[in-house]
Structure formats: structure tokens, C-alpha cells
Amino acid sequence: xxxxxISHVVIVGSxxxxxxxxxxxxxxxxxxxxxxxxxxxxxxxxPVVLDxxxxxxxxxxxxxxxxxxxVTQCGAVPVVGQRFTGWNLDQPPFVRAYASVGDGGSHLEFxxxxxxxxxxxxxxxxGDFSPAGVAAAKRRGPPIQGEWNGADYGxxxxxxxxxxxxxxxxxxxxxxxxxxQSLTVHRREGGVEHLDxxxxxxxxxxxxxATGEDARLALAGSWEDWSACFPFPKLGxxxxxxxDQLEALTExxxxxxxxxxxxxxxxxxxxxxxxxxxxxGDTAKMELEAVLGGxxxxxxxxxxxxPGMRDGWxxxxxxxxxxxxxxDVLEGGWLLGLQIGLSHLIANFPLxxxxxxxxxxFNSAVRRxxxxxxxxxxxxYRLSNRSEPKWxxxxxxxxxxxxxxxxxxxxxxxxxxxxxxxxxQADDWRMMxxxxxxxxxxxxxxxxxxxxxxxxxRLLGIIxxxxxxxxGLPSVEAWRSSRGAA
Amino acid sequence: MRNTAQGQPKTVVILGGxxxxxxxATALTAVFNPEQVRVRLVESDDIGIVGVGEATLPAIRExxxxxxIAERDMLAATQGTYKLGIEFVDxxxxxxxxxxxxxxxxxxxxxxxxxxxxxxxRLAGAPVGPxxxxxxxxxxxxxxxxxxxxxDTSRVESTYSYAYHFDAGLYAGFLRRVAxxxxxxxxxxxxxxxxxxxxxxxALRLASCERIEGDLFIxxxxxxxxxxxxQPGDAWEDWSHWLPCDRAVAVPTARSEAFTPFTRSTAxxxxxxxxxxxxxxxGNGHVYSSAHISDDEAAAALLAGVxxxxxxxxRFLRFRSGRRRASWLGNCVAVGLSSGFLEPLExxxxxxxxxxxxxLVKFWPGAANxxxxxxxxxxxxxxxxxxxxxxxxxxxxxxxxxxxxxxxERRETEPPxxxxxxxxLFQSRGHAPSYRNGLFAAPSWISVMTGQGxxxxxxxxxxxxxxxxxxxxxxxxERARLVARVAAMPFHADYVMRNALGRAA
Numbered sequence: 001x002x003x004x005x006i007s008h009v010v011i012v013g014s015x016x017x018x019x020x021x022x023x024x025x026x027x028x029x030x031x032x033x034x035x036x037x038x039x040x041x042x043x044x045x046x047p048v049v050l051d052x053x054x055x056x057x058x059x060x061x062x063x064x065x066x067x068x069x070x071v072t073q074c075g076a077v078p079v080v081g082q083r084f085t086g087w088n089l090d091q092p093p094f095v096r097a098y099a100s101v102g103d104g105g106s107h108l109e110f111x112x113x114x115x116x117x118x119x120x121x122x123x124x125x126x127g128d129f130s131p132a133g134v135a136a137a138k139r140r141g142p143p144i145q146g147e148w149n150g151a152d153y154g155x156x157x158x159x160x161x162x163x164x165x166x167x168x169x170x171x172x173x174x175x176x177x178x179x180x181q182s183l184t185v186h187r188r189e190g191g192v193e194h195l196d197x198x199x200x201x202x203x204x205x206x207x208x209x210a211t212g213e214d215a216r217l218a219l220a221g222s223w224e225d226w227s228a229c230f231p232f233p234k235l236g237x238x239x240x241x242x243x244d245q246l247e248a249l250t251e252x253x254x255x256x257x258x259x260x261x262x263x264x265x266x267x268x269x270x271x272x273x274x275x276x277x278x279x280x281g282d283t284a285k286m287e288l289e290a291v292l293g294g295x296x297x298x299x300x301x302x303x304x305x306x307p308g309m310r311d312g313w314x315x316x317x318x319x320x321x322x323x324x325x326x327x328d329v330l331e332g333g334w335l336l337g338l339q340i341g342l343s344h345l346i347a348n349f350p351l352x353x354x355x356x357x358x359x360x361x362f363n364s365a366v367r368r369x370x371x372x373x374x375x376x377x378x379x380x381y382r383l384s385n386r387s388e389p390k391w392x393x394x395x396x397x398x399x400x401x402x403x404x405x406x407x408x409x410x411x412x413x414x415x416x417x418x419x420x421x422x423x424x425q426a427d428d429w430r431m432m433x434x435x436x437x438x439x440x441x442x443x444x445x446x447x448x449x450x451x452x453x454x455x456x457x458r459l460l461g462i463i464x465x466x467x468x469x470x471x472g473l474p475s476v477e478a479w480r481s482s483r484g485a486a
Numbered sequence: 487m488r489n490t491a492q493g494q495p496k497t498v499v500i501l502g503g504x505x506x507x508x509x510x511a512t513a514l515t516a517v518f519n520p521e522q523v524r525v526r527l528v529e530s531d532d533i534g535i536v537g538v539g540e541a542t543l544p545a546i547r548e549x550x551x552x553x554x555i556a557e558r559d560m561l562a563a564t565q566g567t568y569k570l571g572i573e574f575v576d577x578x579x580x581x582x583x584x585x586x587x588x589x590x591x592x593x594x595x596x597x598x599x600x601x602x603x604x605x606x607x608r609l610a611g612a613p614v615g616p617x618x619x620x621x622x623x624x625x626x627x628x629x630x631x632x633x634x635x636x637x638d639t640s641r642v643e644s645t646y647s648y649a650y651h652f653d654a655g656l657y658a659g660f661l662r663r664v665a666x667x668x669x670x671x672x673x674x675x676x677x678x679x680x681x682x683x684x685x686x687x688x689a690l691r692l693a694s695c696e697r698i699e700g701d702l703f704i705x706x707x708x709x710x711x712x713x714x715x716x717q718p719g720d721a722w723e724d725w726s727h728w729l730p731c732d733r734a735v736a737v738p739t740a741r742s743e744a745f746t747p748f749t750r751s752t753a754x755x756x757x758x759x760x761x762x763x764x765x766x767x768x769g770n771g772h773v774y775s776s777a778h779i780s781d782d783e784a785a786a787a788l789l790a791g792v793x794x795x796x797x798x799x800x801r802f803l804r805f806r807s808g809r810r811r812a813s814w815l816g817n818c819v820a821v822g823l824s825s826g827f828l829e830p831l832e833x834x835x836x837x838x839x840x841x842x843x844x845x846l847v848k849f850w851p852g853a854a855n856x857x858x859x860x861x862x863x864x865x866x867x868x869x870x871x872x873x874x875x876x877x878x879x880x881x882x883x884x885x886x887x888x889x890x891x892x893x894x895e896r897r898e899t900e901p902p903x904x905x906x907x908x909x910x911l912f913q914s915r916g917h918a919p920s921y922r923n924g925l926f927a928a929p930s931w932i933s934v935m936t937g938q939g940x941x942x943x944x945x946x947x948x949x950x951x952x953x954x955x956x957x958x959x960x961x962x963x964e965r966a967r968l969v970a971r972v973a974a975m976p977f978h979a980d981y982v983m984r985n986a987l988g989r990a991a
Contacts, residue, residue, distance in 0.1 A: 028948060107551075351944040352944075358915070412856040415863065418923035419922065419923075421922060442852035446518060
């Protein structure tokens, strides 16, 4: 090993980027003698609601964040999938469940069994063969106790309350906090030399940039712009009164000038609108009210999405969250960049001052993950057949060649390349692509050699099992009560 | 009308009846019923088979499930035995010995992967022994014991997998009976000419003047690559500068006392020797570089090292390391040695056949307009498999401290950049690649890197959550438990006798 071990980490930033990082490092390396300090900058980039994919639960286990706290303090609602409504004019809404689909034990992938049955007149959707898909359709939450075989769930969380919870836990775990108004970064070759704040100078072995779009510590000029992949650059939030029965999913509703994610929290319904840049606030509100029904109130200012990424680890400085990766907000995208970066920082925490190897490992793995998320999200726009100009433009825009090859192969055969450890797995892609109406034209010919009776039995069996299982699942309210909700 | 041009094949012709040909035949007859796809196989009894890959990898069990083959029947018919890993002797340096196991070294401990804790204790000077001491599969190898892993994943007895050794000639015969039983039509004959229009093969013409027409041709004719044909220079990727062994000599010997549940590979002055235990005999061979030693020297080194009576004359083979850039060309797919060659150091030959066959089914030709997309998907999948095997094989040669000219050249030859980076990250912090698909996951890299003298200089910082003294005592406990549990396993010889006894053994 070259150089002394890492003993001081400084995190600059605020909001969920800074505090999730602080708590994660406090748990992962705090007890090993690493001091963690947060220099909190004034801007707070956390939105009113966070749409968290199931992967966040795995991180919570490491952080010691329990569901009771999420339910009682952050208005948490369990989420078993994403519903897409209005993205395709001739298609019914579909659910992309957080679950695997079908069964194993065949020489053909399950999708080939499904395609075969479909040509013989079966009408059940692909998602009907996943336990979470059935649960979502019946407004059921995850089981109150025990593992959920083949399915998983995430949450909707109140953004401000979640940050407060993380901050409280981080401080209790020994993280120190200093609020800073202004900051000067002194650089040296391959990283940061020290930081000047008002009256003093701060130095550390490792610097984390969690300043969001300001990217206060990151090197200028290394940003890769992904705006061409995503047609709707304007983000705004609205609130509506909560409905009688909470939904256990995120509903993504498309309309002429964009789309909106409908996100239930315990006490309120939040609408995250993703809009074309020319639209006025009033028009957006009118369109939203028309498509969602009921009146909305606008909450906070509009912001620009500015999607893209940079290699986050340069020298002794790691950019995490929105300072390094901004995917589209679709399907939990607001938090995904942070989750990807943070998990790889923990897995590759530097052993000493010479961290060039860790930086290469981190940058290549994070890029692979982030580009896969970008491709997944882009596919949703590519496949929409809505007729409005912005939507048409999005569907016709050139897509990354990695995605084009994947779409071509799927459109033909329903096959996907092998998946490594990515955020969206093969069944996620299958549910999404089929849901948007990309039905393979040339199913595996080997399906024709399967036996009709055996196949009917097999598919019916899966649906029956899922329906029976869903009947035993709790409502969202019952699930919340089991976690201490009043 | 027969569907000749690109479209769903109705008639498939497999050329060649060795391991590749019969594996392909068995898989295709399991997947397609004869009314849909008629599978034919053309082979000549006059042409011997190479019979590569008498040793396999655990993935073959997935192939058995895919192709509808029962393990017990297969082993009984092929004089088969079980395999828990490969022992490498004198690799890295003369006098060294380690096992690349089909399974993990230990289980995660104190929030970190096992090898990090082991390495931490080692760096602290604790007498923890080699990492081999903590692999269930390796301890079973040392004690010549075998039983299938437990299905209860909470138990240490579940932390390994297994494969087989078998007689490749008998294996081909066994698969032939299975495939013919499912309606495959075998034609005896020697191919005289391949009739083609451009890239498209229309028929094989046999010495008997019979014409065998087909829609899809699968070339399993070995190195001769009769159907897919000679390709211009740029279509062959040559890897012989990294893997210069270009010959092998093989000889069977009588079964010896040491009935091991593993393959042994012993490095020689210019290559390496294999030893594969079967029920009725032991397979032995010497893979070598003809630029460094003569055939006679190679044969002498082989015969000097065997541990039983020699049963036949030594047989010589020639080859060249590398692969065909496109295994699927027109309506012809190369499977096995016709698609490329990598020496059997890690028993990958049968795996590469299996990967080709299962991916061919996945990307089976369908509607005419999709042909190129399916072909490209197949070719890129096979490329990735070959590249990963290649890097892992080169690693064995590159990491050495042996004195002979052959070995000096191996460590001085610049490896592929991908391999250099993987090795550097392992050496600095014990980071091991963890692909979800394809061959050679973390335990494989850990065993070869540490076994050949390049253990990591650092370990995952998260390992420090558990006090060192506690780690050391956990390692001691784990070792003691493992030795005791393995001692309760049946001996390999007894397990084979009870479960897989061959007819003539």
C-alpha cells in the first residue's frame, strides 16, 4: 500500500445526496476510525417526494434505517411497481412490477412460453405472471411478515422528512456538521488540496462532492450531456388531496406536453410533472388537472432536468448523486445516480492515499450502471406512440447504439443479452418493452415443439398461484399499520 | 416447397460425430420434435474423433438438464467419475501446489468476503495456511472423497459444485444412442464436397455420391472445418503468441490407486501434463510448445510421469490457439474445434460447445428478415465467452517464476490489457471479477492468483469491522469443522461404485 490509510472524509453538500452518503459512510467506515464531516451548503436539492426502488431497502439494512421510522416519520408508502398510463394510444395501461416473471425449469425463457400462448389466443399480460404485478392491480401491498418470494418493493418517502431522519441518524453515529455559506476549493494535481471556508481551512484524505448540480468540487468540462435522450427537461411538483385508498405503485401518466408521476404519501398525493420546456405553468396545471381529475396546487419552483454524467472519481475527490449522475426521473431515477455511486464507493473504499485503482474500478462500474439506466429510461420514450410533436420527436430521436441493438433483438426474438449486476434486470426490461407494445415478431421456433396441454397447465398454474397469493396480501393501510402508523 | 433460403430451417444437418456433433444432436432432438425440425448427422467411422475434454466444468449439469440427459445413465455409460476441481502442480514455481475448486473458499465473515479476512490474517502474520485450507471442495479433493453438495444453502456443504470426467469416445456413443432414440437420422459417409451458393450451403456430397440437403448446417468436423470452410486470414484471431502450446500427446494408463475426484495439471518444461481419472483407466496427456521441445521429448516426459501401466501407443495432436471471428456464417454454424481452439487447461472445450449449442437454440433462425440480427447476437455472445476463457488461461502462464526459457518468455510476453488490469486490481486490494454470466467468477481468480504466488497486498477495509483475533479464531474453527465434515463424506471410489458404476468397470 502506498500512503497512509484514509482517516478523514469531508462531504460537501446538502439534502439527500449529502446525508445518505454521510450515514452510509458513518456505518461502513466510521467505526474503523474514519472521521466524517459534512460541510453543509445552503441549497437543498431534495424534492418533496422520493420514489425509491427496492434497492434502497438493501442499503437501509446497512444503514440501520428501519421501516417503523420510515412509516411514522417519512409518510412511507410501500411501492410494488410502476404503472404506465397513456404512453401508448392503442395500448391499455401496464404495470412494470418489482418482481420476476414466470417460472424456471424450461430450456426456453418464460417469455417464449408467453409468446406461444399469446398466438394461441391467451390474453393475460406478461406482468400477470408476476406476484407483484397481480398485487399492484389489486391495490395490495407487500406481505406484512416474511420474505416475498420472487417480488420486492420500494417506497414513496417524504423528501424533507427523510433527509431529517438520515441527518439525525448520521449525527448520532458521530458525523460532524458545519454549515458553510461560502467555499473556495484549492486544487492540486489529481484532486483537492484543501477547502477554505469563512474563517478556516479544511483538509481531508477523501472529499465527497454532494452539492448536486452546483458540482462545487468537480472538475469543469468533464460533463457528458444526455439531453438528447430525454425530451422533457422541465420538472415541477404539485400536490393533491389524498385518495380514499392508497396506491401501492407509482403511476406514470402521459399527456400532450409531458408526463407526470403520481406518488402517494400517507397524508398527501404528490405529482411530479416532467414537461416540455416551452409550456407555461398554467397550461401545465390545466393539462394535469384534466388528465388526473381534481384540483392541484403547485409546489415550489420549476427546475431544469439537465441529464448527463461525469466520471465521478478524480484523484481524492468523489462526486456522488446529482453532481455526477442525472438520469431521467422516470422509475425512481431521481435517487438512482446516488444509489449507484454510493454502493460502489462503499464496495471500493480506498485503502490508502493512492486510490488510482479504486477510481478506475469505480468509474468503469458506475458508468456501466448509469448508462444501463439511461438506456432503460430512453426506451420508454422511444417506444411511445403518442402523436404530439414533442412525443414524436422523442420517439424518432436517435438512441445509443447499445440500446438500438437491444431493441432490434427484442423486437424480433424477444431475447435480451445476458445481464450483469444492473439496476434494471431482464424481467424489468421485458415488462417494460412488452407493456409499451413491442411484441416480438419472431418468437423462438422451438416454442412450436412444446406440448399444448402441458403449457396450458403451466401458465394457468402460475396465474392461480399469484392470484391466491395476492388475496392474502394486505392493503397499503394495513401494511402501514403493521409498521406503527396511527 | 422446401424452405431453402433464410428462414426457419426444416432440415438441420450436423457434420461430424465427435463430442461437438453428438452434443448438438442430443440438444436439438430434445428441443425440437421431429415433425418440426428434422435433425440429421453425417459422420464417417473412418475418421477418428479428437475426443477433447474428457474433463468438464459444472455447467455441464445445466447442459444435461437442457438436453434431457440423466446424470446416472451418462456416468455409467461413459466410465465417468466426479470432479471437484483441478489441481495445479508446479505452476507458478516448481514445488507449488494448489487446487482451483468448483466452489467458494469459506463464507463471508464479519461483513467482508472470506478471502479478504483470510488475507488480512495472513498479512498480519497469523499462521492461517493457504486459502485452499478453507474450501470444502478442496478438502474433499485432498481426502479423495465425494458426495453431491447439500441443497440447504445455509450449510457449508452447499458451497461447492461438481462436474465429471468421462471417456469422450464413450460419451459420443452414449449421446448417439439418446439422439437416435429421439428420431435422429445418422448417415455414415465421408464428405467429398460442400455445394454452396455464396455463403449459403445447399448440400453435402458424400463419397457414396449421396447428396445431403439441408436448410441449416452445423459444422462439428473439428479442426478441418469442412463446412464452414477455410477463412481468409483476417477472419481468424490468432492467440498463439499468448498461448504458444501447439501440440499434445495423449496416452491411457491402467487405473491407479489414487482415484481422485479432480483433474491434475502439472507444469512441464515447455507446457503441462494432464491426468484424468476414469473408472476403467486414467487419461494422461502432455500439452507442449513444439518450438521448445520435440515430440519425442514430450512423449518421454509424459511417460515418465504416469502412475499406471501404459495401455496404448502415445497419440499426437496438433492445434493452434485462437478463434474464428464469426462462428455463424450464412446458414452454417461452427460448433466445437471448427470454431476455435483453447487448450484444455481449464476444461473449457465442452463448455464452449455447450455455450454454442444453447445460444444457437436461443437465436435459432426464424423469419427470413431477422437472420442477420440473430446471427450477430449469437456471434457476439460466443466472442465474449472465448475472450474470458482466453484471459483466464493466459493468467496461468503469465504468473510464473520458473527458470526454463519457455516460462521466461511467458512472463515476459505482455498480456492482454484486460488481464493486466484485472490482475493489478486483485493484487492491490483483492478485488476479483464477479460476472454473473459466463465462466470464471471470483473464486477462480482468487485461487489462481493466490496459488501462483500473487496474493493481494491489501484487503477490503470493511473487513476491519471484526477484530483480528476473532477472525483468526473463526478461521481455525472453520478449518477444523471443514476437515471433520469432509471426513464423514464417502470416498470417491465408493460413491462412484454405488451410484455410477460402468458396465465394464
